[in-house]
Amino acid sequence: MMSRTALDLWVGIFVAIGFAALVFLAMKVGSFSGINGSESYRVEAAFDNIGGLKVRAPVKSAGVLIGRVQGIRFDTDSYRAVVQLDIDKRFEFPADTSASILTSGLLGEQYVGLEAGADVEPLKEGDRLMITQSAVVLEKLIGQFLFDKAAEPAAQ
Amino acid sequence: MNGLFAGLAAGLRHVGKLTIDGIWRLGFATRFMFAVLLASGQSLTRIHLTIRELYFSGVLSLLIITVSGLFVGLVLGLQGYDILQRYGSADAVGVMVALSLLRELGPVIAALLFASRAGSAITAEIGLMKTTEQLKAMDMMAVNPIARVVAPRFWGGVLSMPLLAALFSAMGVFGGWLITVVVIGVDDGAFWSQMQAAVEFDYDVLNGIIKSMVFGTVVSLIAVFEGYDCEPTAEGVSRAITRTVVTSALAILALDFVLTSFMFRG
Amino acid sequence: MPLVSLRDVRFAYGERSVLRGIDLDVHRGQVVAIMGGSGCGKTTLLRLIGGQLKANSGAVEVAGHEVGKLGRAELYAMRRRMGMLFQFGALFTDMSVFDNVAFPLREHTDLPPTMIRDLVLMKLQAVGLRGAASLRPGELSGGMARRVALARAVALDPMLILYDEPFAGLDPISLGIIGQLIRRLNDALGASSVMVTHDVHESLEIVDYIYFVSDGRIVAQGTPDEIRASADPFVHQFVNAEADGPVPFHYPAQPIDSLLGGRSA
Numbered sequence: 001m002m003s004r005t006a007l008d009l010w011v012g013i014f015v016a017i018g019f020a021a022l023v024f025l026a027m028k029v030g031s032f033s034g035i036n037g038s039e040s041y042r043v044e045a046a047f048d049n050i051g052g053l054k055v056r057a058p059v060k061s062a063g064v065l066i067g068r069v070q071g072i073r074f075d076t077d078s079y080r081a082v083v084q085l086d087i088d089k090r091f092e093f094p095a096d097t098s099a100s101i102l103t104s105g106l107l108g109e110q111y112v113g114l115e116a117g118a119d120v121e122p123l124k125e126g127d128r129l130m131i132t133q134s135a136v137v138l139e140k141l142i143g144q145f146l147f148d149k150a151a152e153p154a155a156q
Numbered sequence: 157m158n159g160l161f162a163g164l165a166a167g168l169r170h171v172g173k174l175t176i177d178g179i180w181r182l183g184f185a186t187r188f189m190f191a192v193l194l195a196s197g198q199s200l201t202r203i204h205l206t207i208r209e210l211y212f213s214g215v216l217s218l219l220i221i222t223v224s225g226l227f228v229g230l231v232l233g234l235q236g237y238d239i240l241q242r243y244g245s246a247d248a249v250g251v252m253v254a255l256s257l258l259r260e261l262g263p264v265i266a267a268l269l270f271a272s273r274a275g276s277a278i279t280a281e282i283g284l285m286k287t288t289e290q291l292k293a294m295d296m297m298a299v300n301p302i303a304r305v306v307a308p309r310f311w312g313g314v315l316s317m318p319l320l321a322a323l324f325s326a327m328g329v330f331g332g333w334l335i336t337v338v339v340i341g342v343d344d345g346a347f348w349s350q351m352q353a354a355v356e357f358d359y360d361v362l363n364g365i366i367k368s369m370v371f372g373t374v375v376s377l378i379a380v381f382e383g384y385d386c387e388p389t390a391e392g393v394s395r396a397i398t399r400t401v402v403t404s405a406l407a408i409l410a411l412d413f414v415l416t417s418f419m420f421r422g
Numbered sequence: 423m424p425l426v427s428l429r430d431v432r433f434a435y436g437e438r439s440v441l442r443g444i445d446l447d448v449h450r451g452q453v454v455a456i457m458g459g460s461g462c463g464k465t466t467l468l469r470l471i472g473g474q475l476k477a478n479s480g481a482v483e484v485a486g487h488e489v490g491k492l493g494r495a496e497l498y499a500m501r502r503r504m505g506m507l508f509q510f511g512a513l514f515t516d517m518s519v520f521d522n523v524a525f526p527l528r529e530h531t532d533l534p535p536t537m538i539r540d541l542v543l544m545k546l547q548a549v550g551l552r553g554a555a556s557l558r559p560g561e562l563s564g565g566m567a568r569r570v571a572l573a574r575a576v577a578l579d580p581m582l583i584l585y586d587e588p589f590a591g592l593d594p595i596s597l598g599i600i601g602q603l604i605r606r607l608n609d610a611l612g613a614s615s616v617m618v619t620h621d622v623h624e625s626l627e628i629v630d631y632i633y634f635v636s637d638g639r640i641v642a643q644g645t646p647d648e649i650r651a652s653a654d655p656f657v658h659q660f661v662n663a664e665a666d667g668p669v670p671f672h673y674p675a676q677p678i679d680s681l682l683g684g685r686s687a
């Protein structure tokens with residue numbers, strides 16, 4: 001039989017591990033990221049509709065991961081969504097780069113895709129991307145499709 | 157013909173006897189539960205009694221829970237990846253691993269392991285104390301064995317179970333991450349971000365904790381009851397241990413269904 | 423007034439009647455032995471005195487209280503002044519010898535640890551096992567375990583000590599030691615003792631009074647001298663260890679002829 005203090009210590013460790021596990025689950029593991037470690041600069045992009053885009057979603061260019069969505073807020077002046085993007089310092093983009101919200105696979109998660117422009121000026125910290133394309137909302141797309149179909153015979 | 161009737165009657169009598177015995181035992185178990193709750197004061201005022209049981213049911217279950225959780229997570233990761241990548245949604249594997257663990261596998265498997273690791277040990281210990289007249293001796297020394305022996309073991313189990321279930325789920329998520337992100341190469345950020353987006357604390361996490369609390373209570377109660385109620389012989393103790401494991405497993409699975417159907421949001 | 427008195431006590435396990443009208447007294451300071459064949463209900467009798475069983479009829483009184491009528495709290499209050507030595511010791515297997523003896527002290531008193539330590543070592547010294555304090559019950563021989571259980575039973579200086587077969591399974595030397603201990607502890611504590619046993623010769627040495635139980639009744643009683651001189655056939659059988667006599671060798675059964683006859687028919 002072990003001594004009272006050793007027993008107390010073990011039970012203390014057990015309870016601590018248990019609560020650590022609970023906290024881990026509760027916080028859903030916040031601080032794992034491939035980008036956070038390295039230096040990055042932040043730019044903004046306003047969208048009419050971001051669909052299902054989530055914070056911490058990837059930012060990709062030509063399919064390569066170059067950053068993460070840092071925050072999403074609603075701008076009450078323009079009634080648009082403003083998305084903050086953290087982009088790795090190693091990747092420089094022209095100032096007239098365009099951003100669009102894309103979906104990986106048919107049902108996969110949504111991410112922000114950047115397409116480089118032709119400007120000689122580079123994007124800098126705090127800049128806003130001027131050309132954006134919103135998320136494709138499936139319901140709208142289907143609605144549009146049905147509307148077009150319905151309109152077809154009348155046109156003939 | 158007569159023989160057939162006689163056989164049938166004997167069969168029915170047997171069923172009737174089993175039913176009556178079952179109901180009687182259930183009634184006895186309920187009374188026992190109240191006796192345990194009433195005698196629980198000491199488990200709190202003399203906390204080292206409960207701490208000692210936390211060691212036996214909690215600390216000694218750490219290894220099996222950690223290892224099993226890890227392996228279940230690894231398997232979930234592999235299977236989840238295999239299924240999801242067919243639909244181009246391999247990124248969602250984190251969601252799948254986390255939700256299956258938090259909602260079902262964590263509480264249920266941890267409780268099953270707990271019943272066979274700690275529950276059976278509790279039954280064996282109490283059963284042996286009964287067989288060797290230690291409980292009677294305690295009673296003769298004016299020390300209530302339910303307060304001194306049964307209640308601390310019950311509370312030790314009740315308190316350990318949610319922590320063990322949480323540890324199991326956490327290890328499972330870690331295992332899923334290990335196999336899909338580190339080994340297979342699913343995107344790390346997508347794994348966590350999708351998971352975080354899909355897992356709701358006050359639904360998925362909390363319901364899992366509630367389940368594990370219910371399981372912990374039921375398994376601990378079964379374990380102490382079977383030990384206290386066992387026939388005071390070697391075979392009696394071994395039968396009681398078997399009953400603890402079997403009854404606990406049935407109770408866990410049946411209650412899991414009941415609880416899930418209550419928690420289910422159509 | 424006797425410390426323990428039983429008046430026309432009857433008891434049955436379900437249908438099986440074990441005690442059929444027992445009258446018995448234990449006076450203060452006495453060591454009383456109860457003897458009888460195996461299975462005649464001696465352990466049952468001790469359980470009735472300790473309040474673990476309730477008599478079907480008749481009265482069991484200890485220190486003026488009728489045991490069967492006490493509530494749980496009162497019964498526990500009474501048991502604190504009783505010690506019981508179980509047939510197989512019933513030591514707590516998850517505690518050391520020291521902790522076993524300390525158990526009643528820790529449960530029922532608020533004495534500081536140093537005082538408890540001194541008391542426990544004193545009790546262990548009394549049974550000659552102070553050196554075994556740190557052993558576990560599994561490491562003790564049967565006789566040592568019995569002595570530890572004895573130390574535990576007297577830890578709270580009880581007024582009444584009940585012994586269930588303290589001599590069973592002991593070699594003649596340990597047997598003598600336990601016998602002397604029972605007498606010495608009883609006198610030192612000013613307690614009374616009830617001892618259930620098969621061992622006539624050892625008992626005759628140490629007890630003040632003896633009851634013989636058979637078939638659920640007291641069939642003979644007396645002081646050791648009276649017993650030695652007794653002409654009662656029952657007592658005679660017991661004292662001289664004869665195989666058959668008034669105490670039957672067989673557990674009640676159908677005559678064996680009926681069994682054999684049944685097969686040939």
Ligand SMILES: Nc1ncnc2c1ncn2[C@@H]1O[C@H](COP(=O)(O)OP(=O)(O)OP(=O)(O)O)[C@@H](O)[C@H]1O
Nearest residue numbers: 435438440458459460461462463464465466467587
């Ligand atoms: N719990 C019980 N349920 C039913 N019958 C019992 C129970 N305990 C004892 N008996 C029966 O009661 C009778 C007396 O038992 P008891 O234990 O008092 O005998 P005993 O005199 O102490 O015997 P021994 O000297 O062998 O210890 C026995 O015939 C036994 O079969």
Ligand SMILES: [Mg+2]
Nearest residue numbers: 464465509586
């Ligand atoms: Mg007996």
